[in-house]
Amino acid sequence: MSSARRCVRTWWLAGPAWLALLCAPAHAHEIRPAYLGITEDAQHHYEVRWKQPAAGEFAVRLVPHLGNGWLEQPPAEEDATPRFVVRVWRPAATGSGIDGQVLSIEGLDRTITDVLVEIRLADGRELRDILNARHSTLTIHAGEGGAPVLSYFGLGVEHILTGIDHLMFVLGLMLLVRERWRLFKAISAFTAAHSITLASAAMGLVHTQPAVIESMVALSIVFLAVELVHAQRGRLGLTVHYPWLIAFSFGLLHGFAFAGALAEVGLPPKAIPLSLLLFNLGVEAGQLLFVAAALVVIALLRRLPRLPAWGRWVPPYAIGSFASFWLIQRLLIIVS
Secondary structure (H helix, E strand, O other), rough: OOHHHHHHHHHHHHHHHHHHHHOOOOOOOOOOOOEEEEEEEEOOOOEEEEEEEEEEEOOOEEEEEEEEOOHOEEEEEEEEEOOOOEEEEOOOOOOOOOOEEEEEEEEEHHHOOOEHHHHHOOOEEEEEEEEEEEOEEEEEOOOOOOOOOOHHHHHHHHHHHHHHHHHHHHHHHHOOOOOOHHHHHHHHHHHHHHHHHHHHHOOOOOOHHHHHHHHHHHHHHHHHHHHHHHHHOOOOOOOHOHHHHHHHHHHHHHHHHHHHHHHHHOHHHHHHHHHHHHHHHHHHHHHHHHHHHHHHHHHOOHHHOOOHHHHHHHHHHHHHHHHHHHHHHHHHHHHO
């Protein structure tokens, strides 16, 4: 392939990623799921727990409502962390409790956030559902099906496709490893590695600090950006020579980050293995969609005319700049 054609491919392949980064929030994973849990104890007392993602002092306006008006009262507890806002209501139940009530999330139709709903009643009946922009209300009939363990597949797909930092790592691999077979091995190594750590962390076998892991994920992308710059200058680094080794090593870190996202919504106690498997399969499906789309773009753009030679420097510096910003921002969270 000529140098001009390589320039065209590199420039245009990074173009969608560059635009996505410009539109992305400062935190690469601010589009995290929210959680609403309703629990009834043996004395028929209820507790409603609302856990909403936040970024420092900023949180998307999401307001839960129940048809019986329980959530219109001030919460009994309220707590805020750099990552979440948590509110707890303990209403005095009257009548039939929550059966037949309508749950709605105000503002959900204007976001791409998911809300995991989990209801557990004193008689053992349970209901689990996932609300989103297309499905922002739920009529509660505990015990009538629900429990959509399959929804964890969709959560996995959404998490990877909205995880700009993870996609940037995959993109960096694609730009560095030009041979299809070597790229396949590198992506496979990345998949195997983050599957291992995702399962280990989600099952509670390994415990990590989310802020530290997110910082190291950003550092891994900075590393790839530096490797890209060196490759453009003719100095081939470790990633070019041993792509599977680098992909596997950093894939372990990314798996811990995936597990952090899964921990934020939790796993249903009676279906942990299946939910974990489906979430991981969703992550892999989303990753394959991204790789396939990028390869299609490469094939289509080979016919484009020559672009300026400086265009080849846009991808590594764009990726490196945003990854450096994420790294500094996440390190500041650790320090604070």
